[in-house]
Amino acid sequence: MTLAIIGAGMAGLSCAFQLRKSGLNPVVFEKSRGTGGRLATRRSAHGGFDHGAQFVTARDAGFAAYLDHAAGLGRAAHWANPASGDETWWTGTPGMSGLVKPMLDGLDVRTGQRVVQMRREGTGWVLSLETGEAQSFDIVLLAVPVVQALDLLASHGAAFPGLEDVDIAPCWTGMFVFDEALPNTQSVIQRAGDIAWAARETSRPQREGDAERWVVQASAGWSRQHLEEAPEAILPPLLEQFGSAAGVSVPKPVHADVHRWRYAKVERPLGQACLWDDALQLGLAGDWCLAARVEAAFLSGRALADAVVTATKR
Ligand SMILES: Cc1cc2nc3c(=O)[nH]c(=O)nc-3n(C[C@H](O)[C@H](O)[C@H](O)COP(=O)(O)OP(=O)(O)OC[C@H]3O[C@@H](n4cnc5c(N)ncnc54)[C@H](O)[C@@H]3O)c2cc1C
Structure with a gap:
């Protein structure tokens, strides 16, 4: 069983992390040079800027446990700021992308590889990369922002209801x-x-x-x-x-x-944790499924992994 995840932000990596707990070994394609997506830091001669997500909070016990795990590895820390009020704010360390680093250990992540097209071949998928290469997989999971997901789906002609309404x-x-x-x-x-x-x-x-x-x-x-x-x-x-x-x-x-x-x-999110099409062996995850929060991306990725594991056991 070969699986590809497109996108190494929080959703894609949490999906991969959860899949690996079930013994599945996805390959993750990421177009940028680094991982984390909108958990991003820009370097300058004066020091770094976390110019994407600013902090995260945890309402879900599983995400809270993951943050504790990341903190134990030196990849997350509490941000004690008076503006946080009753909330506990976490940041990645030394930059926001630190939050995804604990999920990378042993994972096959291919950075600098943009997927430009996907097509169905037999019961599987062929992904075309910007480099001109093509690779085949049984299952493909898109963990990219919804507009980019729509572009990739259009390259195949697949459609999922509700995607066009996400804002x-x-x-x-x-x-x-x-x-x-x-x-x-x-x-x-x-x-x-x-x-x-x-x-x-x-x-x-x-x-x-x-x-x-x-x-x-x-x-x-x-x-x-x-x-x-x-x-x-x-x-x-x-x-x-x-x-x-x-x-x-x-x-x-x-x-x-x-x-x-x-x-x-x-x-305006989709309103469901993820999308999975059993016939196509194709799934989608991302913050846009649930809410504009890093935690939502984590939960969406995990939900998609659970759907895939359930499907592969049938
Ligand atoms: C300015 C800003 C401030 C924010 N502030 C907060 C905050 O304070 N707290 C909070 O919880 N959330 C905040 N968010 C939202 C948070 O960043 C997102 O909810 C979360 O990071 C989304 O994760 P994701 O994995 O769904 O998507 P992304 O992080 O966007 O990851 C998608 C990945 O897919 C890759 N990709 C896309 N297309 C392709 C392709 N064709 N081939 C290969 N790779 C591809 C992208 O490069 C990217 O790495 C903020 C976002 C922004 C932009």
Whole structure:
């Protein structure tokens, strides 16, 4: 039985992790150079920026147990921040992608390999890679954002009901470094004007360097309104919005960068943990199945693995 998982974010890796507990050994294809997907860190000469997911919380006992396991391996830590209120916030260490690292041990992950097409051949699948190679598998599991899943499914002609209705908001994210600490500023700012979130990187646990660096996420509305603008055109208004949200006169940054997440946070999820088609031996998972949270991606991947294991035992 050969299995391929497309996507090495939290959903794909939690699926692989769960499959391996049942003795199945998937191959994971990931188009990026690294693993973690939106659990992402961008490097700079001033230190790193976690420019995707900011922290995770656990409501499910299985996810809580996984976070404890990751913490025991030095890959997760509590972020004790006054803004967390009654919640326990976790971050990956030394960057957010640390959260998926414990699932990689012994797993066949092929990074830098984008799957561009899938076609049915006999009772199995042939995946075509951007490199021109093609590989055959009995089962294929898509753990990619829904828009990319729709593209891949279209290459075969497969369809699942409800996918077109899933709605995902974009997020323009700024990364700024200032040459001195911003005065009278809390380390986390939430939902202030057109800024959904801003955080001082050095307030996170075990981050390298002490430069005054900030990750600033625009609201979904602002991001949509400015979605097609050029990155260099976004930086000045985003910085201005940040200054208003922080209530400070922001100095000229010594470093400024921006990232456009076209598919950041699901606003209208599918409403079921995963999708599995027994006849096609094809499944789908991702945060977009349940909610805009890393925990949802974890649970979705696990649910898909359980569906596959049940199907293979029939
Ligand atoms: C700016 C931002 C802030 C967020 N803040 C939080 C937060 O604070 N807390 C929280 O819980 N959640 C947050 N989220 C949401 C969280 O990041 C996601 O819910 C979660 O990481 C999604 O995991 P996933 O595995 O479903 O998808 P992804 O992480 O997107 O993983 C999909 C993977 O598939 C790969 N891929 C796609 N197409 C192909 C292909 N054709 N071939 C091979 N590989 C492919 C991608 O490169 C990617 O690595 C945030 C997201 C963003 C963008």
